[in-house]
Amino acid sequence: xxxxxLAAAAVLVALAPALPANAEPAPQSYMAERAAxxxxxxxxxxxxxxxxxPFSCGENWxxxxxxxxxPSYYSLDFNWGxxxxxxxxxxxxxxxxxxxxxxxxxxxxxxYIEIAHGDGWRTLYAHLQNRAVAVNDRVTNxxxxxxxxxxxxxxxxxxxxxxxxxxxVVAAKFGTSTxxxxxxxxxxxxxxxx
Numbered sequence: 001x002x003x004x005x006l007a008a009a010a011v012l013v014a015l016a017p018a019l020p021a022n023a024e025p026a027p028q029s030y031m032a033e034r035a036a037x038x039x040x041x042x043x044x045x046x047x048x049x050x051x052x053x054p055f056s057c058g059e060n061w062x063x064x065x066x067x068x069x070x071p072s073y074y075s076l077d078f079n080w081g082x083x084x085x086x087x088x089x090x091x092x093x094x095x096x097x098x099x100x101x102x103x104x105x106x107x108x109x110x111x112y113i114e115i116a117h118g119d120g121w122r123t124l125y126a127h128l129q130n131r132a133v134a135v136n137d138r139v140t141n142x143x144x145x146x147x148x149x150x151x152x153x154x155x156x157x158x159x160x161x162x163x164x165x166x167x168x169v170v171a172a173k174f175g176t177s178t179x180x181x182x183x184x185x186x187x188x189x190x191x192x193x194x
Contacts, residue, residue: 029107031126031153035071037167049117051094052141053174054125054161055080057194059089063161063172064184070108071162072169076180078159078188080148087129087157089148092190093139094123094163094174102131109160110152113145120167126160127152142194 055061055078063076080086093115100122101114109126113133116122129149133139150157163172172180174188 029109030101030103030105030112031071031108034124034162034167034169037071037169047119048163048165048173049095049119049121050141050176051117051123051163051172051174052092052192053188053190054078054092054094054123054159055190056090056092057190057192060187060189061086062185063180063188064186065180065182067183073182074162074169074171074180076161076172076184078148078161079157084150084157086148086159087150090144091125091128091146091148091159093141093143093145095141097123097139099133099135099137099139099145102134102137105152108153110154111146111149112152112160114164115139115145120165122164124160124162124164126162127154127158129157 053061059080061078061080063078065073065076069075080089095117097115097117099113100116104111111128111131112124112126113128113131114122114124125145127149128146128151131146133145139145148157148159162169
């Protein structure tokens with residue numbers, strides 16, 4: 001598991017694998033634009049807002065990444081159950097903030113929502129079945145923002161999730177101490193702000 005130490009963060013940023021040429025999304029897509037942004041420093045894993053797992057309390061979700069995951073190795077794909085079990089499950093905001101994007105990206109993300117949480121922090125939720133919020137909407141730390149879907153460049157339903165600092169996807173941290181395991185899979189559950 002990743003631990004919040006400056007030295008470890010510097011190593012993680014330096015070791016983030018580049019996307020293979022055959023894994024790049026369509027050049028016109030927002031996903032392609034995001035893939036071009038690299039972390040600027042290790043401070044991205046330090047002071048951050050309190051971000052929650054983006055699902056309802058009492059549900060266990062499997063989260064994983066992979067080499068060549070677009071736009072970043074630090075993006076997580078969440079699944080609940082198997083097959084199409086997670087299709088239509090509610091997706092919640094990880095923290096209070098303002099919706100800065102609610103759109104469809106044909107080149108990769110499909111239906112996606114991006115929420116600004118302040119101080120350069122954002123979260124992104126993609127491949128949604130629907131979008132329940134619009135640009136400039138204010139959300140709480142438990143607002144239902146959409147439902148898990150299979151839109152965009154996917155092979156099956158899941159939630160693609162990113163924690164972003166100053167434009168770059170960074171290693172995910174939930175609550176005060178749960179760092180995402182890369183490449184995973186690992187199990188994640190929301191226990192507060194249901």
